[in-house]
Amino acid sequence: xxxxxxxxxxxxxxxxxxxxxxxxxxxxxxxxxxxxxxxxxxxxxxxxxxxxxxxxxxxxxxxxxxxxxxxxxxxxxxxxxxxxxxxxxxxxxxxxxxxxxxxxxxxxxxxxxxxxxxxxxxxxx
Numbered sequence: 001x002x003x004x005x006x007x008x009x010x011x012x013x014x015x016x017x018x019x020x021x022x023x024x025x026x027x028x029x030x031x032x033x034x035x036x037x038x039x040x041x042x043x044x045x046x047x048x049x050x051x052x053x054x055x056x057x058x059x060x061x062x063x064x065x066x067x068x069x070x071x072x073x074x075x076x077x078x079x080x081x082x083x084x085x086x087x088x089x090x091x092x093x094x095x096x097x098x099x100x101x102x103x104x105x106x107x108x109x110x111x112x113x114x115x116x117x118x119x120x121x122x123x124x125x
Contacts, residue, residue: 002027002114004096009119012086016123020081022096022116029053029072033103034079035112036070038092038121045095047107049081057103064090086123093118 008020022034033052039045049070050059058070069082079096097112 002029002032002098004098004114004116006094006096006116006119009094009121011122011124013125014087014123016086017082017084018086018121020083020094020096020119020121022079022081024077024079024098029077029079029098030074031100032098033057033101033111034070034072035097035099035103035107036068036081037095037097037107037109038090039095040089040092043092045109046092050103050107051079052103055102059103059105059107061107083121086121088123091121091123093120 003026005023030053035050037045037047048061048064051070067085072079095118096116098114099112101111
């Protein structure tokens with residue numbers, strides 16, 4: 001069974017950068033879409049990015065477009081989220097998830113079968 005583990009979160013100043021990792025085990029990511037989500041206290045979960053390993057489809061939410069980049073390392077079976085120019089409103093717990101559907105602006109949780117445990121990102125001076 002596929003297992004996902006996020007890492008790379010932490011405390012960063014506004015304008016700084018972090019790279020989150022989503023390491024997979026138990027199965028290859030070759031046929032999965034990997035989505036990145038975040039949830040801030042008191043707010044709904046937001047799907048912010050997605051990359052499908054096979055069909056190449058991808059997605060970025062407007063809130064992160066131009067600042068965040070999703071990528072994949074096949075050898076490491078890991079998907080990354082490079083986050084630049086971080087803002088205080090990016091503060092949230094970040095989760096990765098895997099599912100069989102192509103990436104689109106439909107970021108519903110129903111599209112994902114496997115979830116990581118989350119990693120905290122705090123942007124503050």
